[in-house]
Amino acid sequence: MIEKLEMFITLARERHFGRAAEACGVSQPALSAAIKQLEEQLGVLLVLRGSRYQGLTPEGQRVLEWARRLVADARTMQQELKTIREGLSGHLRVAAIPTALSHVPTLTAPFVASNPGVTVSVLSRSSAEILSLLENLEIDVGITYLENEPVGKATQIPLYRETYCLVTHAETDLGEAKRITWNDVSRLPLCLLTKDMQNRRILDGILAEVSADVAPTLESDSIVTLFAHVQTGLWSTIMPESLATSLANETLKTIPIVDPVAGSEVGLVATHREPYAPLISAFLRQVRHLAEA
CATH class of the missing domain: 1.10.10.10 (Winged helix-like DNA-binding domain superfamily/Winged helix DNA-binding domain)
Incomplete structure (x- = not known):
């Protein structure tokens, strides 16, 4: 059956x-x-x-x-x-929104170090895809936005607040800027994630709130592609500060965006179910501990 x-x-x-x-x-x-x-x-x-x-x-x-x-x-x-016979082991399936991928190792690395019998796979997916994968039992946990779109009846563990910065080439006129406003950002040649990505919808919402229209001249669903185009010096992009810091190099400059300093909460979600499988239960316990710390 x-x-x-x-x-x-x-x-x-x-x-x-x-x-x-x-x-x-x-x-x-x-x-x-x-x-x-x-x-x-x-x-x-x-x-x-x-x-x-x-x-x-x-x-x-x-x-x-x-x-x-x-x-x-x-x-x-x-x-x-199996856990009773062999101890904690198995395969943990994680899906994360692209902008949170740089944060995933802070959760998976200590978990694998504590549980050498565990393997992990990490997928990059949109927020909507993550909820669908959870519903269909294709992943165990997701890392996604908690505030902007409903996540349904799911266990939620807040992880961090995503704030935004401009990523631009270090040799442009903005290379020495310490901060920049959303209105000033909207007037730059931008490359952004596509509109099916929740990060893009969040950014569009922030820009609309400050009455700033933006028309990017290049869009992609790949963050790597966006950074590659910023490297040319012809575009700038908007990224979460934590991600931009992890990917920036000597040719790229990150500039905090202010007026307002906007942010979105990112967290871990899992289908609300009791009891959880031992592997998922152990991972949730460790994530809660790390989040509290």
């Missing part, structure tokens, strides 16, 4: 039988047969079918909620039993 529920969750996520089968590592006929068997066991139609996937029935939507809960509980049970 659990294996069939996992396949059902994957189908609901992928919305395509072929992609879902590939993600599950089975043939498409095997996936279709498993979903059909699940429907027969439950006595309800779960998936609307035609020549292709057409969505879930109302019963299917309800079963999806139960499936996520049951699969998560089954994984927690298996991990608890």
